[in-house]
Amino acid sequence: MNILGLISRNFRRDPATYRYPERHVPATRFRGIVRNDTAKCIACGICDHVCVSGAIVVVGHDDHCDWSYDPGRCTFCGRCVDLCPGEALSQDGDRAPTYARSGDLAQGEQITYPACPECGLPARPYNERLLMIAHDDISPEFRERIKLCERCRRRRSQTVLTKGLGGAADTERNADGA
Amino acid sequence: MRLIDSLVRTSRRRSPWLFHLNAGSCNGCDIELVACLTPRYDVEQLGIRLEGSPRHADIIVVSGPVTRTTRAALETVYAQVPDPKVVVALGSCPASCNVFAGSPTVEGPLDRILPVDVYVPGCPPRPDAIIAGIAEAIALLAEGGHA
Amino acid sequence: MTVGRALFQLLVFPGLLYAVPVAWLMLWMERKLTARLQGRIGPPFYQPFFDFVKLLAKRPLPRPPLQALAMSALPVLAVAGTLGALALLPVFPHSGGFTGDLVLLVALLEIPPLCAVLAGFVSRSIYGELGATREAVLSIAYSLPFLAALVALAAAANSLSLSVISQQAMWQVRLPALLALALCLPVKLRVNPFSVANAEQEIYAGATTEFEGPRLALWELAHGLEWVALTGLWAVLAFPAANAAWPLRAVVFVAISLALVLVLAAVAAATARLKLAQAARVYWLWGSALGVLAMVVAVVWP
Amino acid sequence: MSPVIPVGPYHPALEEPYKIELDCDGEAVREAHITVGFNFRAIEWLAERKNYTQDLALVERVCGICSNVHTLTFSRALEQLAGVEVPARAQHIRVVVHEAERLHSHLLWAGIAAEVIGFQTLFMTCFALREKVMDLLEAVSGNRVNYAMNKPGGVTRDIVDPGMVAATAQAIRTAMEREIIPVFTTDRTVRARCAGVGVLTRDEALAWGALGPVARASGLPQDIRKAAPYEIYDRLDFEVPVRPEGDVLARIVVRALEIVESCRIIEQAVDGMPAGPIDAGDFIPVPAGEACARIEGPRGEVFYYVASDGSDVPLRVRIRTPTFQNMPTVALMVREQTLADVPLIQASIDPCYSCTDR
Structure with a gap:
């Protein structure tokens, strides 16, 4: 197509312009x-x-x-x-x-930061999606623990640990006694 | 008198001529401004013309973070545009230096050097955003530009 | 020519009252058609009018007094010269036109380019000077065919009166002469392919680069009036019917002028800008050939 | 008349600020001196003070026209350092965006060239066609310019509608072949302005180290996509157009034919796009070391050197862009040409001074 064809085609067609304020939507x-x-x-x-x-x-x-x-x-x-x-x-x-x-x-x-259910001090916010990525299966106990502030969580872990260890130590002691 | 006033105001609204100044931009905004002239956007429908000489212009469109080497030209050009005039900052660079903030050769943002009337955000702004920004500038121009 | 008639021609038709609105109309038609041929909407019809008013309302920049005076006087002179040329166009033939108005017309039509050349130098801008130089070179190039065509017409009609020429020149001379004149129009109006004098991509706006506000407004007006005057001259020469009624004459005059604007705009849209040497060559070669042809026919034809 | 005519730093024919000073004799040019540096934003300096993710967005803004080239080369250099393999689908997407960018860059250039010779209608036609490419890029990347598509190890966004991409490429190819190429090559006024203007001979191109389309228009068949294929270019079928004339018209023709080839490449890349992941992870650690990467940008070879000390901030980023090599040839080409040719000749190398200055 030469230039004459080009301009006559442009002339015959409607202009390609968006009339302001009409606009090209993203x-x-x-x-x-x-x-x-x-x-x-x-x-x-x-x-x-x-x-x-x-x-x-x-x-x-x-x-x-x-x-x-x-x-x-x-x-x-x-x-x-x-x-x-x-x-x-x-x-x-x-x-x-x-x-x-x-x-x-x-x-x-x-x-x-949400308040820690135990002590009331601010705790780190958490995100459901991230939890699911990190852990496939979330126990109710874990879900509760994630809401705690860092200190309470540490304390909770400590208690659980001591309890667990304490229980184990008791069993051991019992075994010894037997 | 009132008739003449309103005629002048209308004429300013209907015939804004632009001068585009690249103050160290990456070309993104500049090309999108050129795209505004093309069939799809065609700013001539608003009476807008891109002028080569600052003396013919009403609106100065600045893109880029204002590098050290373009600052003097920027000031000269601003003085060469007859009143009333309006300055439009195109994109994030003249507004805040964008990614170039902190560079030792950048003297922006633009409002340190010239009074800026309209900011068009984007990196680069879409042509329809540029047209919207110029439309803002036109409204200011009709009222006699910035003080 | 009576004073009343002269005043009418200068101030009403085809002078001021007619020419200024039509100048804006022609500028708009040219821009609008260009836009449509490029697939765009283009400017609304009131565009040139508002451009003019806006420029008038801008505050001029401070300049040294003598330069300010020259820069204001030159566009005024260009407007006045073109209006004068328009007043001479014998749209309505009459017996009273003074002989030799052809010479005056040619002189008046040369005023705007001359003013533009001076303006380029007065503005003391390198681009203004370049534009002025180009304008000057081009005016030398197109003057030969332009003048040759008019002289041939005058010789054919055996008169220097425009009115007589437009009625009596024979078609064998008129045809090549009109072609030569048509060839000169784009360069006189600075449109493609002969727009090198104000080639924006090379030398900004050429001679008017340094003009601002009201001074630029007058240049825009002068440019519009040039459109009216030159297309009008061509229309007058192309439509000789002596005994048509005056409304018909006026309508045909306007119609031919406007049609010519459309043709010129279409040609401009379909071409690239030729370089100075190339443009000059076209005029020296083809323009002159047509002009000389018209002259030879005018002299040789019994 | 003053013998020295400055073109720029702000001039209607120049998109960017830079200056050519012409020693003229009337309209004839005797000598040209080019001044650059108006766009110097110290990008390399900034890159050494930002982390790798930030640097991706930073180097993208070296140039708004060939932005993708910069992120792609930078990512490739980092991948080389980290020893990461890019998934096959990501490679295909990279090629599509890379070639789409070439399309828009070349169409833009063709438009500017037409504008410079005063051929407004052709300028509008090229830019109207370019809008199709811009729509394509916006649909794929979410932005018309500065696509932010690349990252080390892959791409950030998937192509969800490959059919649309292929259809656009086909439409552009048809429009090029039917409308724009014939006008550029046969129109008499275009030929009068472009043929025989600004000739760069093969030997000069070789001696001055011209790159990309400028070299190819002077008869040098050099193209990184063929010479050192990256991504999937070794598996694609495409030609590298070469013209021997070395004038502006040859540069126009080379770029026009490259547009057609790019459309073909996009069609092939979309056609054979495999399913799978589009990246190799989010933050890829960059070990100490140094790497170079080069690819064929729209204007020629783009070269990156990255040195790392193992932290997340690079030690050194060096960018060499094609205009840096091509720019000196302008001074050579404008000699003994007329003033009217200068804007066209400088535009014919498709200069990108924001790339050169950085």
Whole structure:
């Protein structure tokens, strides 16, 4: 086809243009603004570790963790979403809105550490999916223990251990006595 | 007087001319801006033209984190654009230096050097996002640009 | 020509009142057709008007006084010259036109390119100077066929009056002369394939690179008026029917002008920009051949 | 008139800031001096201060047009260090994205070349076709530019709809063969602007170390995909187009034919795509050592050197891009040409100064 054919074809066809404000919608797997599902977030900080532009910053405190994110700094590379162990992070399927001042789009999430059922002090959050990956079969006893804070968990382990060992020692002693 | 005012305002809204300045960008944003001219997006439907000379322009579109070597040009070009004018920052680089933050040769972000009116997020922004950003800028331009 | 008639021609038709809106219409048609041939929507029809108003409302940049004066005066002169040329077009033939208005027309039509060349140098920009140089070289190249065609027509009609020429030149001369004139239009209007004088990818906007705001607005207006004047000249010469009623004449004049705009825009959309030497060669070779042919026929034909 | 005409750093014909100063005699160019460095963002310096995962996103932004090439080469260097095998499906996906990137880069270049010679209609046609590739890349990777597809040991995203990919490749091939190639090669005004302009002879190309399509348009049949096949290129059937003329038109033709070949490669890669995993794990430990990797980018050979001390931050990352090699030939080619040819000649090497400056 020569150029005359090309322009006459263009002329005969309707223009390929989207009339503003109609627009070309992104593909379904588009990588937009990152969202954090605090229910799944375990505050591990991997997103902060892999974020090249410092868009995601994770700061841990005693009883909570601040997860902050500024789309104005984001490269939308999706590495944080890929590598998020708990699948807490996801990306919007559409583009971010324009904004007027630097930092306008910045958002923060607070991941509150759940209270330890035993002592009431903050415990590390946990994520069901990660548990399933780490352990195929979870006993009710283990499930209860995962909710405890580190100290209580250690104490619980200690008690179980002592009890177990104590029982064993008793049996041994009994055997000796026999 | 009021009639003339509203005519001027309408004309600014209908005929924004762009000058694009690459301040050390990776080309991603620049190419997406060029894509805005092409049949699918065709910004000429909004009266937008990409001008070669800053003296003809109303809107300065900046991409890139502002490297040391482009800073002087950036300032010159800004002075060459007649008022009223509006600055649009394209992508994450002019907004925050993006991945180049901390580099010894980068002097950005852009708002340290020029007053920025509209930020278009994305790395790079999609053409429809760029058009939306320019539409924001047009609204500002109609009101006489930034103070 | 009576004063009243002259004023009418200058201010109403085909002068100011007609020419300015039609200039915007033609600029829009050219852009819109180009866009459609490229598969785009293109600008809305009010685009050139708003471009003009917007540029007028921009604050000019501070410049040294003498340069500011020259940079403002040159586009005004270009607009005025083109309007003057338009007023001379004998859309309605009359007995009163002064003989020799052809010479005046040619002189007036040369004013905008001349102003552009001066503007390029006055703006003291290297790209402005390059654009001006190219403009000058091209104007030498197209002047030969352009003038040859007009002289041939004058010789054929044995008059220097446009009105007489448009009525009486014979078709054997008129045809090659019109072709030669048509060939000169793209370069005078700076559209492809002869747009080298304002080739954006090489020298920014050429001579008008350094112009801003109201000064640029006037250049845009002058450019639009050039479209009206040159297509109008061609239309007048291509439609000689002497005894048609005046509304018909006016309608045909406008129709031919607008059709010519479409043809030029289509040609521009289908070609790449030729280099300066290549463009000049086209005019020296083909343009001159057509012009000389017209002259020879005008002189030799009994 | 001043004898030295600066083109750039900001010029309508240049996408990027760089400067060519021309010693001119009227419109004829006597000598050209190229100044680069406007895009210097110290990427190599930054790469030595960020961990490997961060570096992937960083090197992707060396260049927004051939971004995939950079992550791919970097990943290949790391895989070499770590001794990791890339799963077969990931290799196929890599080739598809790699060639799709070549498609969009070449179409973009063809459009820019048309724009530079003032042929707006052809520019629009090329870019309209390019949008098809952009849609393909967006559907596969989730972004139109900077795809973030590669990581050491595989790719980040699977191709869920191979049929669409193959159909797009076929549509582009048809459009190239029917519309764009005929116009570029037969249109008289295009020929008038491109044929015989900016000639780089075979010997000059060899002596100046030209790479990629520039070398192939000067009669040098060099292509890493054939010379040192990576991924699955040794199992694919494709040609490397070579032209002997060395002018701008030859560079156009070489790239146009490469687009057709890339479409064929994509069709084959999608066709034979096996099922299976797409990566070899998330964080791949990089032991101490050094590695080089090179692949054939759209503009020519891209070369990476990575040195590691076993930590998660590289000791040294060295990037050499094709424009670094091709750029000096511009000064050679513009001599004794006219001013109007300079933008076209500089564009004909498909320069990428953000790659060169880094």
